[in-house]
Amino acid sequence: MAxxxxxxxxxxxxxxxxxxxxxxxxxxxxxxxxxxxxxxxxGSAGSGKTLFGVEFLVRGATxxxxxxxxxxxxxxxxxLTRNVRSLGFDLDALIRSGKLAADYVKVERxxxxxxxxxDLEALFLRLGLAIxxxxxxxxxxxxxEALFSALxxxxxxxxxxxxxxxxxxxxxxxxxxxxxxGEGTLTRHGLEEYVSDCVILLDNRVVQQAAxxxxxxxxxxxxxxxxxxxxxxxxxxxxxxxxxxxxxLAHSASTERQSSGIRELDSMLEGQGFYKGSTVLVSGTAGxxxxxxxxxxxxxxxxxxxxxxxxxxxEGPRQIMRNMGSxxxxxxxxVERRRLxxxxxxxxxxxxxxxxxxxHKLVTQHQPSAVIIDPVSNxxxxxxxFEIKAMLMRLVDFLKQNQITCLFTSLTTGGDDLESTQMGxxxxxxxxxxxxxxEIGGERNRGLYVLKSRGMAHSNQIREFLITSQGIRLVDAxxxxxxxxxxxxxxxxEARDRENETTRQQDEQRKLAVxxxxxxxxxxxxxxxxxxxxxxxxxxxxxxxxxxxRKKVVADDRAAMGRSRGNxxxxx
Numbered sequence: 001m002a003x004x005x006x007x008x009x010x011x012x013x014x015x016x017x018x019x020x021x022x023x024x025x026x027x028x029x030x031x032x033x034x035x036x037x038x039x040x041x042x043g044s045a046g047s048g049k050t051l052f053g054v055e056f057l058v059r060g061a062t063x064x065x066x067x068x069x070x071x072x073x074x075x076x077x078x079x080l081t082r083n084v085r086s087l088g089f090d091l092d093a094l095i096r097s098g099k100l101a102a103d104y105v106k107v108e109r110x111x112x113x114x115x116x117x118x119d120l121e122a123l124f125l126r127l128g129l130a131i132x133x134x135x136x137x138x139x140x141x142x143x144x145e146a147l148f149s150a151l152x153x154x155x156x157x158x159x160x161x162x163x164x165x166x167x168x169x170x171x172x173x174x175x176x177x178x179x180x181x182g183e184g185t186l187t188r189h190g191l192e193e194y195v196s197d198c199v200i201l202l203d204n205r206v207v208q209q210a211a212x213x214x215x216x217x218x219x220x221x222x223x224x225x226x227x228x229x230x231x232x233x234x235x236x237x238x239x240x241x242x243x244x245x246x247x248x249l250a251h252s253a254s255t256e257r258q259s260s261g262i263r264e265l266d267s268m269l270e271g272q273g274f275y276k277g278s279t280v281l282v283s284g285t286a287g288x289x290x291x292x293x294x295x296x297x298x299x300x301x302x303x304x305x306x307x308x309x310x311x312x313x314x315e316g317p318r319q320i321m322r323n324m325g326s327x328x329x330x331x332x333x334x335v336e337r338r339r340l341x342x343x344x345x346x347x348x349x350x351x352x353x354x355x356x357x358x359x360h361k362l363v364t365q366h367q368p369s370a371v372i373i374d375p376v377s378n379x380x381x382x383x384x385x386f387e388i389k390a391m392l393m394r395l396v397d398f399l400k401q402n403q404i405t406c407l408f409t410s411l412t413t414g415g416d417d418l419e420s421t422q423m424g425x426x427x428x429x430x431x432x433x434x435x436x437x438x439e440i441g442g443e444r445n446r447g448l449y450v451l452k453s454r455g456m457a458h459s460n461q462i463r464e465f466l467i468t469s470q471g472i473r474l475v476d477a478x479x480x481x482x483x484x485x486x487x488x489x490x491x492x493x494e495a496r497d498r499e500n501e502t503t504r505q506q507d508e509q510r511k512l513a514v515x516x517x518x519x520x521x522x523x524x525x526x527x528x529x530x531x532x533x534x535x536x537x538x539x540x541x542x543x544x545x546x547x548x549x550r551k552k553v554v555a556d557d558r559a560a561m562g563r564s565r566g567n568x569x570x571x572x
Contacts, residue, residue, distance in 0.1 A: 015222045018066070018138065018174040021059025022052075023364070024241030028226035029217060034197050037221075038168045038175040043202030048213065048234050049178040050075075051084065052202065053140035055238040056176050058089045060138045061099040066174075068138035069130045070102045073146030077102035087238050101130045105147075120160055123147075124167055136173060143178040165195045197221045203229075212351030215241055231353030233361055242357045242394075251400040252277065253455075258370065258405050261300025262293070264474035265433075268450050268459035274431055275455060276369075277403035279396050281426060283410040284435030288446050289467050290409040291315070293435070294372050295324045295331065296472050297407050302334035306369035309341045309362055313378040317342035328471040341366055347378045352391045355379070360398060371399060375409040376425070389425055396428050430454045435465060448474060 017031035026032045033039045033056070041049050057068035072080060080102060081091040094100035103126065131139065141147070144161070168175045177196070199219040205212050214229045232241040257272040266273045274280055280297075282290045294310075301308040312320060320342070321331045334340035343362055347355070363371065379388045392408075399406045408429070426432055432451040437444045446465035450458045463474040 019064060020056050021063050022055055022239045022241060028230060030224060033174055035174050036172045037197040038165050038177055039198040039200065040177050040179060040196035041200045042179045042181050044181045044204060047202035047204040049202055050142050051234055052239060053142055053176045053178055054084050054089060057100060057138055057140055061094055066137035067099045067134040069136045070140045071127055072104050072142050076104045088236055098134055101134045103130055120163055131171060131173065139173045139175045141177045143180060145180045162195055212353055214353060231357040233357045240357060240361045242360045252403060254403055259300050261296040262472050262474060264463065269453055270456050274405055276405055277400055278405055278430035279428060280407040280431045281410060281429040282407065282433045282435065283412050285412055285437060288435035288437060289465055290435060291374055292327060292467055292472060294374050294407055294409050295329055298340055298372055299329050299331060301370040302339040307339050307366060308370040309343060309366060309368045310372045311359060312342060312344040312374055313347050314375060316344050327467055327469060347381050352379060352383045352387055356391050356395055359395060368404060370405045373408045375411050377411040392425055393428060
């Protein structure tokens, strides 16, 4: 048994943290940045370092009651205010209300070279005054390169860096310090990352001609943190980080159903449709009707009073609405009611992780019940199969975690095995519908299979998939000597079946008529035989009566004779 006060009985010490308010970032850092300590945010030009620092200050002032100071060496407060206004941040209002202070310090190299001296004491006084003025709890210094650009002596740089970080710690402010990335090192001086308590690396790379933004927590003293690379967006509202490491296979499994919008397809799935929160894959060659089926599902979701987001990577919203209008769908009505939300873009516009982050952001913003990805196979333009599968695995986990039903369409080529996917994503899907062309009688018609549907009984039959001006229908396929019959061949077979049925019924009626005539003939014969039998019975009875009469007459005669003989006896 451990003694009282031993390590075994001590409560774990939790590091005090300053939440950033940046969507997703506080999750991967388990609470935010270290409170009262410096954090280094490094990256190449254009990676978003300054914007990260600005949002850290703005969120602190507006959401957590912590005023801040922004000390810039490259942008004036006026320039900074204009640059971040597009993100929805009004720095002027925060400065006027005393929640934020912004200062600009210009460091001239020739002044340092002429004097030969460089000391941060003046900077400390200026920064300290700004901190005291607004009672700041947060500080952003942007950037270290501009601050030390005039120094060439490495020893002096290191000494002053240590002084700066130590001064910030003594003031007890939560600081974000930005730095440019060096050649082969996180920073140009190669020292900042060692004296910082937390190091955040922002990266803006180009993969297959598509820009990709990623964030990584390189170091965090005294705290656990996510160690992966995380995609992030910079858009209206600021930063948005997609935390991938927190997603686990612990999502709920709903028994609620969502109709596919096609009555016959629902009947193939126990008559109820897809499970809520499940993933559905619709694959097939070009022209088989994948987008039409996806659009009908979206319409069905909207008809049920729920919201759907349609991510289109091949057609624009207007084109989709026009095309679907030709088969009886009025998607524009649901767009006007804000139940159907389109997001259309080319896959090559950004990298895989950025697409993932965009989907994550829009889903979080609109809270839909269903999501459509049409087509997922277009991601092959910007990534390898294993990268696409990894990205989709994260997406599927995220959607399942939020109980959002997702329908993916995937294009397969004619030479491929149709019952496979090029990216190997079928294992991620709960329901897999295969659309394919069936060629017979000089025609190409569509057929639908349910290859799998986890957790429910489902039809193993092929159905003909009809797209008409009145909508989508599934009809039972006919099996003939040549296999499955569709289109004109099915219509001809139906006509032949109707003709055969008519002939059969006529033959049956003729046989019934013959049988009826025979029955009546037999009944007549029976009646005649019965009449003959009755006559014979009558004759027999008459004959029997005559016999009895003769017997009686004979008996009477004998009796009379006996009496007459008795009367004629002599008397003695």
